[in-house]
Amino acid sequence: MSRSLQYIRPFDPWRQGSLCTCPFKYTVNPYTGCAHGCLYCYASSYIRDFFNPRPKKDFLRAAARDLSRIPPGSIINISSSSDPYQPLEAEMRLTRALLEMIPESYVIEIVTKSDLVTRDADLLSRRASVVSLTVTTMDESLAARLEPRAPKPSRRVSAMEALSRAGIPVVLRLDPLVPGLNDDPESIRAVVREAARAGARHVVTSVYKVKPDNVARVLSAFPDLEARFRKLYWEEGERIHGYLYASREYRARALKEVLRAARDYGLTFATCREGLLPPDPGVSCDGTHLAARAATRAASSARTAASRASS
Numbered sequence: 001m002s003r004s005l006q007y008i009r010p011f012d013p014w015r016q017g018s019l020c021t022c023p024f025k026y027t028v029n030p031y032t033g034c035a036h037g038c039l040y041c042y043a044s045s046y047i048r049d050f051f052n053p054r055p056k057k058d059f060l061r062a063a064a065r066d067l068s069r070i071p072p073g074s075i076i077n078i079s080s081s082s083d084p085y086q087p088l089e090a091e092m093r094l095t096r097a098l099l100e101m102i103p104e105s106y107v108i109e110i111v112t113k114s115d116l117v118t119r120d121a122d123l124l125s126r127r128a129s130v131v132s133l134t135v136t137t138m139d140e141s142l143a144a145r146l147e148p149r150a151p152k153p154s155r156r157v158s159a160m161e162a163l164s165r166a167g168i169p170v171v172l173r174l175d176p177l178v179p180g181l182n183d184d185p186e187s188i189r190a191v192v193r194e195a196a197r198a199g200a201r202h203v204v205t206s207v208y209k210v211k212p213d214n215v216a217r218v219l220s221a222f223p224d225l226e227a228r229f230r231k232l233y234w235e236e237g238e239r240i241h242g243y244l245y246a247s248r249e250y251r252a253r254a255l256k257e258v259l260r261a262a263r264d265y266g267l268t269f270a271t272c273r274e275g276l277l278p279p280d281p282g283v284s285c286d287g288t289h290l291a292a293r294a295a296t297r298a299a300s301s302a303r304t305a306a307s308r309a310s311s
């Protein structure tokens with residue numbers, strides 16, 4: 001099998017000198033491309049024919065080979081550049097097969113917008129795992145324009161509730177905040193409030209970054225944003241690792257709104273690739289600290305149950 005079929009790789013979004021504060025981890029995408037069609041998607045700028053998703057060639061065999069080279073205890077992210085629970089997964093079940101294949105000595109971090117993830121609660125609840133659900137707005141009509149083929153926000157929140165009930169730690173990804181669309185304090189508070197009610201314990205957030213193809217989609221759907229974007233991005237923003245960031249002043253203001261809401265609703269807080277506000281003490285930006293703690297708790301209840309049974 002050729003090295004080109006290496007599917008589980010170190011997560012290294014920007015190589016050296018990045019603003020990424022994630023712990024060292026691996027990442028794997030069972031699918032190339034994604035059907036959800038989010039206007040702001042970053043992955044479409046570097047993956048050909050992105051919105052026409054397809055399974056990775058010989059995925060399970062190559063992933064098994066990769067896994068044999070990864071030290072137990074490592075964190076494995078599924079996935080960073082496509083949704084592992086997009087519609088194809090309902091028929092192909094590659095994500096589920098991958099979860100079945102990865103021994104319980106590894107930590108799993110799922111990132112998704114889909115409530116299909118609840119199908120795999122049986123697998124996720126018996127191992128160190130954390131599920132990040134992205135919710136950018138509770139406004140269903142805005143979500144339908146911004147993330148046209150992803151499940152509605154209310155379904156994602158219901159998924160948070162079901163996973164939390166199953167003992168699986170849940171993270172809210174309020175990401176991205178798009179200036180003029182979902183960045184007003186009321187919108188932010190509504191998302192954090194609903195996620196907190198559904199059992200989310202941590203929020204990670206960032207402000208939308210411009211790439212040529214994603215900004216073309218956003219401005220074609222929301223042409224009224226053009227003047228605002230010109231000022232925030234092209235006049236006052238900064239270019240970092242090939243992305244155009246909004247002005248620091250705007251980003252700090254928007255991120256602080258999320259921080260305020262997190263404080264009010266009892267979630268820990270971190271930002272993603274912003275370099276502006278520090279994460280809360282003891283938390284990992286991606287929420288993987290929760291997976292490790294949940295696994296410790298599960299192991300200790302299993303020990304207690306075993307010792308009760310034997311006494």
Ligand code: SF4
Pocket residue numbers: 034035036037038040041042043044081082083113150
């Ligand atoms: S769900 Fe994620 S990978 Fe899929 S289109 Fe949306 S932003 Fe891109």
